[in-house]
Amino acid sequence: MSIPELSPEQARARVAHGAVLIDVREAHERAGGMAEGARGVARAALLAEPAAHLPAVDGEILLICQSGKRSADAGRALLDAGYSNVSSVAGGTAAWRAQALPMVQPLQSDAERDFNERYSRHLLLPQVGVTGQTTLLASRVLVLGAGGLGAPASFYLAAAGVGHLRIADDDVVERSNLQRQIVHTDASVGEPKVLSARARLLALNPSLDVEAVQVRVTSANIDALLEGVDVVLDGSDNFPLRYLLNDACIAHRIPLVYGAVERFSGQVSVFDAGRQRGVAPCYRCLFPEPPPPAFAPNCAEAGVLGVLPGMVGLLQATEVIKQLLGMGEPLVGRLLAFDALGMRFRETRLRPDPACAVCAPGRAFAGYVDYAAFCAV
Incomplete structure (x- = not known):
């Protein structure tokens, strides 16, 4: 009619x-x-x-x-x-x-006007809308590292309106960081990364709660850092910290959005074994043992194309938002690898290891280990 x-x-x-x-x-x-x-x-x-x-x-x-x-x-x-x-x-x-x-x-009140204008493109999406955007504003994410991955990821999470960002890093800004760590500026050189990141994120979105935690993450403080967190974004650059974060997220039943870069390649996955024992793999299922240091150089040793951490960090931020809103198909059980030189993506299926030392069904959490010693061996 x-x-x-x-x-x-x-x-x-x-x-x-x-x-x-x-x-x-x-x-x-x-x-x-x-x-x-x-x-x-x-x-x-x-x-x-x-x-x-x-x-x-x-x-x-x-x-x-x-x-x-x-x-x-x-x-x-x-x-x-x-x-x-x-x-x-x-x-x-x-x-x-x-x-x-x-x-x-x-x-409209000032708060209503800011909400409607700032997030207008999210509000038009049926998968987000007012309800989803309100959920994002109430969410809490731990970004471990304010460097190559944490910088672009936190920038977009702040822009998207993730209400509470806890950023942990003990490093200071160096001029060599600026080629890829876009949350920092030349004026930030010598400043703690977490403080530089906090200032830039609040300049982008002043209504957020950005918690700058200037610490070296260890077994002694990881539980406090995870308190109240909905999702963890791994922006670390070393194996001891990745294993620690994996084990802690399993113990606390928190999804972990993993990312790594080297030279011209990167990879992303989501490990959610804490909530999905026997169904979803963890980082240890992928890497039961760390590779020898000679086969796993960091960016300071091997170099990295400046835009590559941006690509991987944005993919991580996307997975974080999907986790918070419960939408789409997360990268759980899938490893997405990116080759910048060939401009190719490759997906590898990951299965949980039934004998995994940490996430095997029925296996009690044995506590944190000496991760530096574990990786050195």
């Missing part, structure tokens, strides 16, 4: 003669401006209880959305519900604005 369509000029004239104009967009969409004379009632709320928002069933009702589709759909639903005089504004608010007709700004 089709409903009549009016041009924005015609709709404005009808409003002047008593017609009721309803903007059926969501509140965050109306925040950018509404047609003068319109009342904001989201489509779902309008159709759930039309009598609460509309005049008598024979009163003149005009509906407007962004482009005209949702208002037409809502109009057909109202006709089915018994309303006999319903029209839709052709082209919606976009056409109204294009014709330079009067617009009004709905009343």
